[in-house]
Amino acid sequence: MDNWILELVLTVWSQRPSRKCHRYDGYPQAATNRFGQNGENHIDRVISMGRGILEQISPIRALIFRFRSPVCKLLGLTSQELQWRFKIITFKSTMGGDSRYEIHQNAYIKLVLHAIKHKTSAVNGVLLGSTSASADVVEVVDAIPLFHSQLSILPPLEISLFMIEDYCSNNDLSIVGYFHANERFDDVELGTVPKNIADHIHQYFPQTALLLLDAKKLEALLKGKDRSPVMQLYTKDASRTWKLVGSDGKSQFTLKEPAANTVLSDYISSEKWKEIIDFDDHLDDISKDWLNKDLFK
Structure with missing residues (x-):
């Protein structure tokens, strides 16, 4: 050597x-x-x-x-x-600036269903996954819905992240990103809370993906007018600020399965969102499964 x-x-x-x-x-x-x-x-x-x-x-x-x-x-x-x-x-x-991001169908659907279930509240979640051997592709294979109330309270967040880290260590996964949906339909701004939580994840995973729900794209999807991902991707650039990716026409965020939005539309129509469980639900009743293992059975 x-x-x-x-x-x-x-x-x-x-x-x-x-x-x-x-x-x-x-x-x-x-x-x-x-x-x-x-x-x-x-x-x-x-x-x-x-x-x-x-x-x-x-x-x-x-x-x-x-x-x-x-x-x-x-x-x-x-x-x-x-x-x-x-x-x-x-x-x-x-630093994630040139990385590509792929999200698997089940992870994608979990996040959107969580936002729909609590459509009058801000919600969040974390992304689990891994990177390619060359570290240029981040693959999001699963997602954990976190909270639909008091997103910025530290103790519940610390408890949830500790449990998720333990789950990841036993399943060869890493926390690779953060998801956020704003409370208001017309709010597409990246606020302080998602930035702060994503900053924390970024300390451990510099290619962190920050996904923000685009409610207008979701509405267009349900009307059959758009089939693109209903989330905006932000990554940290060299200036250490969160920047929207794809505004220059380059697509760095894709759905792993092309039919994911079709499946999502079907789940929304059948009110599958009623079955989603987040950490708020689990902390209220520990018998509820925050991994949502039975959601897609």
Whole structure:
């Protein structure tokens, strides 16, 4: 293995964060510990190589995982932990601006049904998924409806995220984004609450997708006038602000199954939205399943 590649691995992973805190903050100190006073700048120098390194990410990744066993043994990591920490480097360099996002039918439908059930309230949810090997595609495979009242109260949010993180760790998933629907039909502004919650998720997953329900598109869908996704995608750009994606005509957010909107229309017509359960419901009655496992049976 080339020395600089091994040095990169040792620099980033010589200090292991806890399983619940996949953060980048401790890595400069790890570099200092390993390389002395100039070590703190070492990882910044590597990351600053920017796109030049990213063009080599796939072959580098292949080389590292070819030597997976000795590297894992050296660093005291499992194979899965090694793969996760390598993705952090890729995420920190791409920042999600050039990523594409695909949402699976069931995840998409859950979020919309949740908003329809509580159409006079603001609602929210989190997106679960994974990334492609090259980290350029974020795939949203599931969604968890969160709340329909008092979205910004911290204790219930912390409880729900803790339970969801535990579920993800046991199912090889990650929290990859956040969904929000505003209270008013004509409100398409991205408010403070969704930004703050998405900011928190972004600390752990830099390609975070922030989805905002577009009620007018939903209305057009029900009238048979539009079949495009009824959500707007926001991602963080280099200026660290949430920007609407797709306003330039480029489509970075797609439905995994082309017929998803047809199925959604059928579910709305049959009032399937009455069966959706969110964390508010679960906290009121813990027998109610916040995973909605029986929703599509």
